Amino acid sequence: MSRITGGAARTSRTSAPASELHFVTFHLGHWEYGIEVADVCGIYHGLAIIPAPDEPDTIAGEVHLPTHRIRVIDLRRLLQLPESESPGWMLVVGAVDGPIGILVDRVTEVIRVRSDAMAAYEDADGRVPGGGFLTVTAHYQGRTIYVPDVHRMLRGCCG
Numbered sequence: 147m148s149r150i151t152g153g154a155a156r157t158s159r160t161s162a163p164a165s166e167l168h169f170v171t172f173h174l175g176h177w178e179y180g181i182e183v184a185d186v187c188g189i190y191h192g193l194a195i196i197p198a199p200d201e202p203d204t205i206a207g208e209v210h211l212p213t214h215r216i217r218v219i220d221l222r223r224l225l226q227l228p229e230s231e232s233p234g235w236m237l238v239v240g241a242v243d244g245p246i247g248i249l250v251d252r253v254t255e256v257i258r259v260r261s262d263a264m265a266a267y268e269d270a271d272g273r274v275p276g277g278g279f280l281t282v283t284a285h286y287q288g289r290t291i292y293v294p295d296v297h298r299m300l301r302g303c304c305g
Contacts (some may be wrong), residue, residue: 165260165261165262166259166260167258167261167264167284168182168183168184168256168257168259169181169182169257169284170183170237170255170256171253171254171256171257171291172237172250172251172252173250173251174221174222174225174227174250174275175227175251177274177275177292178254178289179291179293179294180257180259180284180291181239181293181294182296183256185239185240185296186237186239187238187239187240187245188211188237188245189235189236189237189238189253190209191234191235191236193209195208195209195249196208196209196210198217201217204219204220204223204224205218205220206219206220206223206249209236209247211238214244216244216245216247217246218236218246218247218248218249219247219249219300221249222249224299225276226275227275234252235250236249236250237250237253239296241297246300248296259285259286263285263286264282264284264285264293265283265285266281267281267282267283267292267293274292276294276299279295279298279299280292280295281293281295
């Protein structure tokens with residue numbers, strides 16, 4: 147099991163210049179997404195997920211962390227993508243009712259994106275999974291990163 151966390155994540159909104167945002171980027175299939183660093187409490191790999199049979203299909207189960215027992219969302223199920231062989235990576239994000247895990251295929255990196263490289267997401271053809279939750283498209287080093295409203299997404303699958 148590997149774990150990456152950072153206390154600096156909580157201060158990124160105030161320490162970054164107003165003209166840029168920091169994102170943790172991750173992949174689902176061949177699409178790249180980003181969540182603001184300030185919303186990420188931790189990044190884990192290889193944790194055992196305990197199934198929760200009475201939960202909605204989008205909930206993969208729960209994991210036991212040293213200080214929390216948290217629910218885990220299978221983002222592929224939420225976005226109606228085919229199952230992955232082994233997502234393996236979990237982002238833990240802060241939610242109203244406490245932290246929640248989000249399974250992703252892989253976590254890529256932390257990036258800084260200038261505000262002039264971001265635009266409101268427009269779902270022209272519906273080809274990007276998660277269009278109902280996406281709010282911003284960020285352009286970074288020739289890549290397009292889709293940024294969901296993570297709190298709306300969590301409300302949509304967890305009530």
